[in-house]
Amino acid sequence: MADLELKSVRKAFGEVEVIHGVSLRIADGEFVVLVGPSGCGKSTLLRMIAGLEKVTEGDVLIDGDVVNDVTAAERGLAMVFQSYALYPHMSVYKNMAFGLENTRMDRVEIDRRVNRAAEMLRITPYLQRKPRALSGGQRQRVAIGRAIVRDPKIFLFDEPLSNLDAELRVTMRKELAGLHAELGGTMIYVTHDQIEAMTLADTIVVLRDGYVEQIGRPLELYNRPRNRFVAGFIGSPKMNLLDGHVAGSDGDTLTVMLAGEHTIPVPFAGGRAAPGDPVTLGIRPEHMSVVDGEDAPATIPVKVDLNEQLGGETYLYCTAAGLPQLTIHQPGQRRAQRGDALRLALETDQAHLFDGSGDALGHGRAAEHG
Amino acid sequence: MVDQTLDTPATLKSRAAEWAALPVRGVMRLLDWPMRLAQRIVGLGGMPYVFLLPNLIFFGTFVITPLIINFAFSLTGGPELFIEDRPFVGGEQYGFLFDCENALNVSTCREDRFWRGIYNTGTFVFFQVSLMILFSLITALVLNMKIRARGFFRSVFFFPVLLSPVVVALIWKWILLRDGLLNAFLTSIGLEKILFFVDPTWAMFWAVFVSIWAHMGFYTLIILAGLQAIPQDLYEAAQMDGTPRMRVFWRITLPLLWPNLLVVLVLSLIKGVQTFDEVYVLTGGGPGTATQFIVQYIYNTGFSNQVQNFGLAAAASMVLGTVLLVLTVIQLVVARRKGGI
Structure with a gap:
């Protein structure tokens, strides 16, 4: 030893x-x-x-x-x-x-x-x-x-x-x-x-x-x-990494404008990001869910590409305007077909933000204390 | 309306491929009907034999038929060339070859030159094979290390294999003759000339030496391939285990190389027994019969002696053939076992 x-x-x-x-x-x-x-x-x-x-x-x-x-x-x-x-x-x-x-x-x-x-x-x-x-x-x-x-x-x-x-x-x-x-x-x-x-x-x-x-x-x-x-690299399936830029900051909330004009407010206690800075929003597949409501904050309208049903859990692969393919992990079984239009809610307190060079700016409150 | 074929590289390439395929297609078309005919006659199950036929004809004409003719000749006597003129003598030629008063003393045999040839071949093969494997192994081990100019040395050791045996013998004769290169060197440093081809021991020594020099590259290559097939991981595992280098050689390299060494042993035995041209050109079998091998005995008896004794030469060939057959069977068995260490 x-x-x-x-x-x-x-x-x-x-x-x-x-x-x-x-x-x-x-x-x-x-x-x-x-x-x-x-x-x-x-x-x-x-x-x-x-x-x-x-x-x-x-x-x-x-x-x-x-x-x-x-x-x-x-x-x-x-x-x-x-x-x-x-x-x-x-x-x-x-x-x-x-x-x-x-x-x-x-x-x-x-x-x-x-x-x-x-x-x-x-x-x-x-x-x-x-x-x-x-x-x-x-x-x-x-x-x-x-x-x-x-x-x-x-x-x-x-x-x-x-x-x-x-x-x-x-x-x-x-x-x-x-x-x-x-x-x-x-x-x-x-x-x-x-x-x-x-x-x-x-x-x-x-x-x-x-x-x-x-x-x-x-x-x-x-x-x-x-x-x-x-x-x-860590986590399977991979974390969704969505490029965008800082649209505004208001005390402990940072508004991120993702490619494709999706506005996501992220509760975030880091002060380094200024409006206009390029950022990447990271969100793990299990921190997104399908919601019914119209136009709620931190939601993205998507179309289903593929639905993998494993029985105990479901993986949805979706596309949204301007964004790379998103992976969503849902517990249990969920019926959805290719082409279905859904609305995804992001648990923004679990989100991660990275600056233009890829370094972490900070993590959502829940992730920070996880 | 635009309608034109563009000569993109891809279409050009496929067109070139079409052109290249034309002769092949022609041959296929030519062979089509005989093949269909053959299949109609022999059925699908017989077709493999149809494909084997060309090789069987070749093998039969140049190997099996001469073997049978040779065997027939070995049962006949007399000096006549054509077999229909030759009297049938049964096993007399074999009896003559094996007619010895004392099996342990070659001079008591009626055909002592045959036994002398066997004895010489045995001596030659023993030294040539054992030393050649040893040198090939050492050379392969060195060439497998990370040495400078490794590729160059690998080629250098293989080059003699590419030379014709006669050329090899002539080169060495030029070096070893009474007034050859080696003697010139010996006299230049104040030593006396050595008559290499007059002394029986020297003659045998050089026969073995030149033969090793000429063939070593081939066996080195086989052993080198075997060495490279041993996974590097095993050596690293041995290194982690703190295995001393000699123990790595004896306990890991050698056992894993064993199948290759067996192949080399049997192949070199077969080739050694067949040795003729190099030594014949180098020493002419001399001095006396000191380097006369079994194949040369057969050649002399059948073709080169004043009285050409085809029957006796044919019988001696059958004996040699039997020895080679045994060695080949061993080789086949060895090669088959090679798969499972």
Whole structure:
């Protein structure tokens, strides 16, 4: 068990810098998820922590010691690879024991550790099988088992669930959460799937193009995204981001004129926006609802493009004049057909406002206190 | 009213494609009725055999028929060329080849040149195959590393494979002759000349060396392909596990490369047993019969000796063919097993 710190870590491949000075503290026992779209540098960052990539600039500290020049093996970390990286010619048992044999550990101790990990992961019946005779989920467990037996200071996971089918991914996600609760170790987990990030993490680090966009607890990121990118990335379906400009401000209410001449008053306690400034109004799909009333404030007339009925909930995809397609999440079942004209009410106290450069100007009152 | 066809790049492209397809269409039309006829005669189930026919005819004419003729010749005796003139002798030629007083001593055999050829071929194959695999493996391991000018070195090691065996032998002969390049070098640094083709051990050494030099690139390529097929993740996992480099080689690289090495082993065995042209040009089989291999024995017996003994050469070919058949079966079994590590 250990804590980890990154101090202005940079990575360049030749001329191209891919990580631009990332600083991060991970406390002992924390489950941290590095999340971002592909190519954002999350795997590179993990590999630098692992010692598989050299750090171009900055420091990686484990338990307060700089480990930049310490080999991967000596850092005492264990990594679970996306491809599982199981040795195909070795049995499950051998795969798990291989790393321990390197350290010339006592046979009895190796046996004890492998069996304990196998039990924990429910793979004891497969110990003598080769990896090719296992299903994807079982292989994944072996890969995790291989990490557990080494009793590492920190567990590193590089997109470990991305090769599994949707159903198995949900199961394994729950198992990983359980495993973290059981082992209590520090875990750093890379994924591009924001649902994995939201469900597993104590702390999420959102990365884009080698920069940290935001670090925070999952709901903090959801409720108070620091910028447009985080707002759009965290949450599924995505937050609706509607461009417009400030039409006027009146104490604690800002009137936003959206493209297509929709006027939305937003209760908003930020003073930075002046009339005429370009702004983006962010509103999550669950913070819009269908209303009957005519021309109420903060409503938009729309036409239904598509109605996805999932039984317990309904997603409506609608278009409004001048705006991109809007996604609306409604609990329960709602009958609406393509082409139907509806009126949407925006829960403006849950709205988010971003300035012209994409930074958050502030969040609606409810979001602010969420 | 506007009615004109615009020559946009897309329409031009499709028109060019139409033109290019014309000869293909012509051939198809030409083949159409014979194919329909064939299908009417043999039925749909017989059509695969119709498609296989051209290859079967080729294979039959140039492989199966000569094999049968060769076998027929091996059962006949006498110096006549045409088989109808040759007396049937049954297994006499085989008996002659295998007629030894003491199976462990080649000189007690009636046809000791045959056994000498087998013994020489065995020695050659043993050293050539084992050393070649070793060198190919080392070369492939080096060429798989991130070294400078890797592409250049990969081509350099492969180039000899592109040369004709005769050219290879002539180049090396030019280097190794009494007044060749190597001896010129030896004398220039004050050493004595070595008569490489007079000393049996040297002659065999150079036969093995030149053969390895000429063929190594091919096997290096197979091994290199095998090395590159091993996922990088495995090495990274081993690195995280703190596996020492030699242990990575013995416990990960070598086991995963094993199927490729088996293919290389069997292929090089088959090729090694068939060796003829390079060594024939390089040493002429000499000194004496020191580098005379089984194929050269067959060639000499059948064509080059004063008395041409077609029957005996044919019988020796059948023996060699049997050995190659066994090796090929092994290769097929190995290749089939390659899929499942």
